[in-house]
Amino acid sequence: MTVVKQLANWEQLTQGAYQAKHMGQSILVSHTQRIDSWDPLSFFAKAGTLFQGKRSFWSDASQGMVLVGVGETLVFDEKGSAKEHRFAAVERKWQEWVAHAIMTEGHGPGTGPVIIGGFSFDPNKKRTDLWKGYQEASLIVPRWLLTINESGHWLTVNIVLEPDEDLTQLKEQLNYERQLLEEAVERNSFSKGTPFVTEEVAPDAWKQSIVLATREIQKGTLKKVVLARELRLTGERNFSPEGTLASLHANQPDSYLFAIERGDGCFVGASPERLVKREGRKLLSNCIAGSIGRGVGIAEDIALGEELLQDQKNREEHDFVVQMIREAFCQESEDVDVPEEPILHKLRYIQHLFTPVTGWAREGTSLLSMVHRLHPTPALGGWPWSESLSWIREQEVLDRGWYAAPIGWMDAKGDGEFCVAIRSGLLRGKQASLFAGCGVVEESDPEKEYEETRWKFRPMLSALDH
Ligand SMILES: C=C(O[C@@H]1C=C(C(=O)O)C=C[C@H]1O)C(=O)O
Numbered sequence: 001m002t003v004v005k006q007l008a009n010w011e012q013l014t015q016g017a018y019q020a021k022h023m024g025q026s027i028l029v030s031h032t033q034r035i036d037s038w039d040p041l042s043f044f045a046k047a048g049t050l051f052q053g054k055r056s057f058w059s060d061a062s063q064g065m066v067l068v069g070v071g072e073t074l075v076f077d078e079k080g081s082a083k084e085h086r087f088a089a090v091e092r093k094w095q096e097w098v099a100h101a102i103m104t105e106g107h108g109p110g111t112g113p114v115i116i117g118g119f120s121f122d123p124n125k126k127r128t129d130l131w132k133g134y135q136e137a138s139l140i141v142p143r144w145l146l147t148i149n150e151s152g153h154w155l156t157v158n159i160v161l162e163p164d165e166d167l168t169q170l171k172e173q174l175n176y177e178r179q180l181l182e183e184a185v186e187r188n189s190f191s192k193g194t195p196f197v198t199e200e201v202a203p204d205a206w207k208q209s210i211v212l213a214t215r216e217i218q219k220g221t222l223k224k225v226v227l228a229r230e231l232r233l234t235g236e237r238n239f240s241p242e243g244t245l246a247s248l249h250a251n252q253p254d255s256y257l258f259a260i261e262r263g264d265g266c267f268v269g270a271s272p273e274r275l276v277k278r279e280g281r282k283l284l285s286n287c288i289a290g291s292i293g294r295g296v297g298i299a300e301d302i303a304l305g306e307e308l309l310q311d312q313k314n315r316e317e318h319d320f321v322v323q324m325i326r327e328a329f330c331q332e333s334e335d336v337d338v339p340e341e342p343i344l345h346k347l348r349y350i351q352h353l354f355t356p357v358t359g360w361a362r363e364g365t366s367l368l369s370m371v372h373r374l375h376p377t378p379a380l381g382g383w384p385w386s387e388s389l390s391w392i393r394e395q396e397v398l399d400r401g402w403y404a405a406p407i408g409w410m411d412a413k414g415d416g417e418f419c420v421a422i423r424s425g426l427l428r429g430k431q432a433s434l435f436a437g438c439g440v441v442e443e444s445d446p447e448k449e450y451e452e453t454r455w456k457f458r459p460m461l462s463a464l465d466h
């Protein structure tokens with residue numbers, strides 16, 4: 001393995017500058033190099049000196065793919081009138097840039113030009129100030145991108161060159177930034193958290209909303225609806241994105257880890273739930289819905305798992321998700337495979353029913369068109385689709401913002417993955433909002449659902465409490 005100390009390959013920038021001038025338009029240039037085993041959490045933390053407020057972290061549940069993007073070379077924000085077509089709008093803009101981009105190839109998925117970011121849960125819900133900076137879609141092509149994939153560690157730099165670009169100055173600046181980022185090679189300790197007080201936002205009203213929802217379900221207008229609630233935390237000092245991320249990394253294995261900064265806000269979490277992944281033509285999704293706690297010892301834990309597998313109420317919650325995802329896959333892909341029975345997915349504080357779904361994308365089906373088709377699944381919205389979404393829009397008091405929405409990445413080939421941003425919280429200075437919801441079906445009991453949200457808050461609460 002070679003460790004490259006300098007930002008090599010100026011030819012690529014020179015070529016980009018020539019093309020920009022020749023075509024009279026901005027050109028995206030992306031250069032990827034192999035690096036030593038830089039630590040992604042340290043890279044994220046270190047990048048705060050130069051790129052505070054413009055950092056993103058995303059890793060899959062197996063840690064087989066880790067992406068840390070810092071700085072903003074391109075920002076695709078969708079708001080206002082574009083919000084209805086946000087997935088297609090991002091895809092179109094992305095393809096326009098990629099069509100003329102200059103890039104190095106052959107470093108595997110998640111290298112070269114990549115967009116990282118996410119979407120809001122419901123573009124038609126009235127926005128509040130809580131989520132300022134987080135648009136209906138906010139996808140970023142980072143200036144620097146650290147990627148860990150199956151073939152190694154990579155550092156990509158993405159630059160937009162203008163027709164009149166001053167390359168000398170740019171090269172100097174890039175060298176300076178790269179040297180600074182390189183100091184983050186090794187894991188160091190991260191800023192500690194802060195003591196905080198917790199306020200439950202209207203727990204009784206939330207339980208009452210479960211009762212209302214079950215009545216609606218009895219009437220037959222709804223079959224399932226996911227209702228969420230919020231905890232508001234106030235810290236003595238600022239909450240730390242890097243400290244929280246490091247703690248989630250240590251304590252929540254088998255979870256997607258994400259942190260998306262937008263200015264002074266950082267949306268961070270450890271989610272078990274894949275929305276959709278695309279690898280060449282292969283598409284993968286996971287149905288995760290239906291929950292029970294973890295046992296104190298092995299025997300109790302196994303018994304709880306067995307209870308969950310047999311429980312009608314939880315199986316019903318789960319089946320709505322399987323039916324919907326299967327149907328979406330049948331329309332968009334071939335050779336769809338869905339096991340008949342769910343299995344258990346055990347996390348530190350909770351276990352879920354789990355059914356994986358795979359298929360092979362049809363012509364014209366892209367990762368973002370799948371995100372569009374699937375979001376929100378009945379694991380986060382409900383069933384029927386539009387009735388449950390309207391119910392949430394009207395009944396839920398909180399502003400979900402990006403909670404329960406797709407967060408992920410896509411590269412220039414169209415490969416990528418989006419998870420669902422649950423078990424998460426929005427940090428902003430001394431304030432934090434944590435979110436958790438659960439699937440309400442006809443037999444739902446408000447106290448039990450409340451208890452379920454308490455398990456779902458635990459990963460974030462304990463990550464902040466270190
Ligand atoms: C909505 C959340 O989780 C979802 C709801 C579940 C349930 O009700 O059983 C289980 C997993 C998730 O699909 C959340 O964690 O906030």
Ligand SMILES: [Mg+2]
Pocket residue numbers: 289290291317438439452
């Ligand atoms: Mg549930």
